[in-house]
Amino acid sequence: MEEPHPGQFYMLEVSKGMDPLLKRAFSLFRRTPEGIRLLFRIKGKGTSILRDLREGTEITVLGPLGNGYPLPSDKESPLVIAGGIGIASVFSLAEKISKKAFVFYGARTERELFVAGELEKIYKELVVCTDDGSCGVKGTVVDAVNDFVRNRDGIHQPVIYACGPNVMLREIAKTAAANGISAYVSLEEHMACGIGACLGCVVKTKTGYKRVCKEGPIFAAAEIVWQP
Ligand SMILES: Cc1cc2nc3c(=O)[nH]c(=O)nc-3n(C[C@H](O)[C@H](O)[C@H](O)COP(=O)(O)OP(=O)(O)OC[C@H]3O[C@@H](n4cnc5c(N)ncnc54)[C@H](O)[C@@H]3O)c2cc1C
Numbered sequence: 001m002e003e004p005h006p007g008q009f010y011m012l013e014v015s016k017g018m019d020p021l022l023k024r025a026f027s028l029f030r031r032t033p034e035g036i037r038l039l040f041r042i043k044g045k046g047t048s049i050l051r052d053l054r055e056g057t058e059i060t061v062l063g064p065l066g067n068g069y070p071l072p073s074d075k076e077s078p079l080v081i082a083g084g085i086g087i088a089s090v091f092s093l094a095e096k097i098s099k100k101a102f103v104f105y106g107a108r109t110e111r112e113l114f115v116a117g118e119l120e121k122i123y124k125e126l127v128v129c130t131d132d133g134s135c136g137v138k139g140t141v142v143d144a145v146n147d148f149v150r151n152r153d154g155i156h157q158p159v160i161y162a163c164g165p166n167v168m169l170r171e172i173a174k175t176a177a178a179n180g181i182s183a184y185v186s187l188e189e190h191m192a193c194g195i196g197a198c199l200g201c202v203v204k205t206k207t208g209y210k211r212v213c214k215e216g217p218i219f220a221a222a223e224i225v226w227q228p
């Protein structure tokens with residue numbers, strides 16, 4: 001098995017037949033001695049089929065795919081930010097750099113904070129927030145990051161790594177730009193092939209269209225042309 005890098009993803013076959021025809025994309029959640037773990041949210045047909053698979057069922061998996069997160073240098077202080085299921089993409093990064101990472105994890109409600117318990121075991125520097133205040137700080141993860149950045153005395157060379165809904169990533173990109181902080185975001189687009197062949201997943205960047213599955217899914221936030 002090829003060794004995965006945090007931020008990479010896998011394409012999973014969800015059906016041996018024609019429906020659904022296309023594989024589905026899932027981020028590396030954790031590398032364990034036994035293999036890899038994925039974490040997914042039920043969205044539609046494909047994820048419902050995956051949820052119902054019996055243990056021991058064999059499926060075709062393609063990966064690891066995409067580029068992965070660039071690791072911070074010794075001098076940088078990483079801020080790892082996840083919104084909702086975006087935790088699946090950044091978890092293994094946060095684990096790899098756990099000694100120095102500041103982790104921000106937000107969701108709409110406590111029910112959607114999938115792995116807060118696992119994170120609490122690893123980090124002292126963890127900020128959990130929910131939109132409705134049912135767990136942690138009340139407010140969005142973007143508010144929490146803005147507060148942190150405003151009061152960042154003693155934090156040298158912050159660098160941001162984020163995954164979550166597009167609107168959250170766009171706001172994080174604004175925060176990063178306004179404060180001169182480097183930021184990397186993991187983008188999600190509908191994917192058909194996952195290997196750069198179909199151009200179904202392109203995103204507009206300042207240097208032209210790029211394929212999320214091949215040149216991404218991790219991009220410098222400053223490179224993206226964010227949609228309003
Ligand atoms: C690189 C990458 C990594 C991902 N990692 C994870 C992960 O770790 N965990 C996880 O839960 N999900 C992840 N996703 C999203 C996941 O691929 C989709 O939720 C899944 O394909 C939905 O399949 P489905 O058949 O259940 O839903 P469908 O029936 O295909 O769609 C149901 C609804 O979800 C929307 N949708 C489907 N795929 C996407 C997508 N890629 N982006 C936005 N909306 C979509 C559809 O428009 C539709 O409204 C990732 C996506 C990408 C591109």
Ligand code: FES
Pocket residue numbers: 190191192193194195196197198199200201202211212213214
């Ligand atoms: S999914 Fe086909 S090029 Fe990206």
